[in-house]
Amino acid sequence: MLLVLAAWTMAASRPTSDSAWILDSLHWTGAFVAAAWVAWRAARAADGQLRRVRSRFALGMACLAAGQLSWDLLSWAGWNPFPGIPNLLYLLLSPCFALGFAATVGDRMPGSQWKSAALDIAGFGLAVLAFTLALFLPHAVRRSALEFVVLTAYPVLLLSAAAAGIVVQLHLRLRPTAATFAVLAGLAGYGALWTAWSLAFLDATLRPGTGMTLMFSLLALLLGWGVANWRPVPSLSPRYDRLCEALLRQIPLAMVAVTSAAAGFIALGDRLPMQARPPLRVLFVLALLCAVVRQTQQLRDRDRLLAAERAVAEGRAQLHHLAHHDPLTGLPNRTLLRDRVTQALATAARRGEKVALMFIDLDRFKEVNDTLGHATGDALLCHVAAQFTLMLREEDTVCRQGGDEFAIVLTDVDSAAAVARAVERVMALSNRRATIAGHELPLSMSVGIAMFPKDGEDFDGLMQCADTAMYRAKAAGRNAFRFYDPQMNVEASERSRLRWLLAHAIERGELHLHFQPYFHLRSGELAGAEVLLRWTSAELGPVGPNQFIPVAEDGGQIVEIGAWVLREACAQVATWQRQGLALPAVAVNLSILQFRHGDLVQQVADALRDSGLPARQLELEITESVLMHETDKVFATADNLKALGVRLAIDDFGTGYSSLAYLKRLNVDKLKIDQSFVRDALASPSTTAIVRAIVDMARAMELEVVAEGIETAAERDFLAATHCAMGQGYLFARPMPADQFEAFLAVRAAGPALAPEQAAADRSGVFPLAS
Ligand SMILES: Nc1nc2c(ncn2[C@@H]2O[C@H](COP(=O)(O)OP(=O)(O)OP(=O)(O)O)[C@@H](O)[C@H]2O)c(=O)[nH]1
CATH class of the missing domain: 1.20.1070 (Rhopdopsin 7-helix transmembrane proteins)
Known part of the structure; x- marks a missing residue:
């Protein structure tokens, strides 16, 4: 340079x-x-x-x-x-x-x-x-x-x-x-x-x-x-x-x-x-x-760039919509619900207003899917979504949570009464039937409601309360609504404790079988025994079946427990038989869940094979409610069970809606009249007529009849006079643990056949009578 x-x-x-x-x-x-x-x-x-x-x-x-x-x-x-x-x-x-x-x-x-x-x-x-x-x-x-x-x-x-x-x-x-x-x-x-x-x-x-x-x-x-x-x-x-x-x-x-x-x-x-x-x-x-x-x-x-930008913007808007809406019904999804509720709560907190959150679960929706197919189930969900949208105010939000669950948020509600009115509008759907693809479907739902600020201060807290309340509505028999109450949480946590303890009850040996005999009313002969499940928890002591069976059904544990009952009952009766203590029949209750899940037929076959009990001695009791659902599957399973040689009985007969056609198709062997009819049979003429009709019908169809819950001699006499063949109840014997029942069998094997209450009276203390 x-x-x-x-x-x-x-x-x-x-x-x-x-x-x-x-x-x-x-x-x-x-x-x-x-x-x-x-x-x-x-x-x-x-x-x-x-x-x-x-x-x-x-x-x-x-x-x-x-x-x-x-x-x-x-x-x-x-x-x-x-x-x-x-x-x-x-x-x-x-x-x-x-x-x-x-x-x-x-x-x-x-x-x-x-x-x-x-x-x-x-x-x-x-x-x-x-x-x-x-x-x-x-x-x-x-x-x-x-x-x-x-x-x-x-x-x-x-x-x-x-x-x-x-x-x-x-x-x-x-x-x-x-x-x-x-x-x-x-x-x-x-x-x-x-x-x-x-x-x-x-x-x-x-x-x-x-x-x-x-x-x-x-x-x-x-x-x-x-x-x-x-x-x-x-x-x-x-x-x-x-x-x-x-x-x-x-x-x-x-x-x-x-x-x-x-x-x-x-x-x-x-x-x-x-x-x-x-x-x-x-x-x-x-x-x-x-x-x-x-x-x-x-x-x-x-x-081109502008068109691409527009396409990207539209794509983004579409993605945003997809991320915030349920693709099936087009309703907001849980993510958007969370946003809306959070906003509504902030506004309500500023203005001192109340907000109500409804959690809705359709009742027995699974059956629609199972019987009519997923597409019909989808159409029903869309129908319900449209109905909800129609009946709510513009400012209220309805969302699909997933599955058959919906949520509705009502903002600026004056009082619980206003909420109740809205809930009633929602529940009114339950009185209508939905016509989907040519099928008339009953529409029933259970609703839980949580209120802001009383029950929770944020979305998660309110959802949890509404969920708990909804479960209470289900437990109360469905098709109902419940407002959240803090006591529900206590009960919910008790239920979850029960569920947890029940999960270990089999391996801890806390479950036991009790046996309640039933007799031929005329001869006093022992006709068989019904197996009843009992649970003595190490932590809780004895827990009533009314308490733990619903929990076991809810959690699906009933399938495993039911299989255990089958094995135990067959093994026990076969053992007595080998000891010379014959029991003509043993009746085991089945849950609907055993029909739905698990391989019931295989379980029964295994129990019979392992125990060596002849199939004709095993009776399987199903309630009428089983007949109301998934009939094809129930019929197929029942056919396979009958093919094994076992007998089928309908428990609590008269309380459900089983049709004669179903009874015939099922090929049942026995009806058990529900104890509510037996109790009222002498006091109410209409009940007397019902009991007679059931017995006559059973005789006409060549079915055996057992009356449950007989407590007095008058009831027994009436039933015998009506030609009811068999009876079960405190008049004859309460359910007994296996060792007591074994003693009972031993005594009967040794002595002559007595009228059942007489035999029981002779050995009072061992086979207590109802007072
Ligand atoms: N058709 C359809 N079914 C769905 C969809 N998502 C979930 N499900 C089904 O909805 C059913 C929900 O069943 P649950 O609520 O557990 O049981 P339920 O039969 O309604 O019985 P309860 O609630 O106890 O009265 C399940 O069988 C799911 O498989 C969907 O998008 N479409």
């Missing part, structure tokens, strides 16, 4: 014009060679793509240096080097840089972007050519065509190369660095400098040792430094991205501006040769055509 300045200072002092030219040549040669050397070294130090880029740049710098050296040589030899080899070498600077920019792009741009970039550069190049010609032509009178071409090519190629650098920079979103500015400013500066130089040359006003001659050296050094530090790094900043987009959009405008400036020159000046006008016009048209094509392209790209 110092050398360049020193050489220029000497040139500028201009002892003579010739020596000034020599000194200018000296600093040009020094600066060009130095810049080429720096660029070359940097290219060798890099590798990969950077090496390819820097090598092309360095080649351009080397051409510049070689051009200067050959110029020096030719001048020294006394030849006029213009236009000649040196000019060709100078001109190669721009294509080499253009190739360097192309190598920077590599495969980072798709084909369409390449085309856009090429059009940008070509359009700008044409505009610059038009401008340069418009500028130079009036001065070209005394120059040959070749001289004019060379002089024009310098600025046009250099400015086009600079434009290529800028276009690549913008298309690739490369981070602008000092080296970028150095290279681009070097090229653009050379473009401007050579314009001035050529003009001065055309006008024969060139002088050595001027600022202009110095600039050639300084710009070469700037370019050399820029190349040595060139390192394309993509920017990840969205702001810079937007800036690049905006600048690229201005390129067609720049083309138009440069072309217009050229047109302006021509219009204002009057020295343009006539023969140059037609080609210039063609040039203008081409440059403007490029601008128009690019502008159209950009508008199309912009339209």
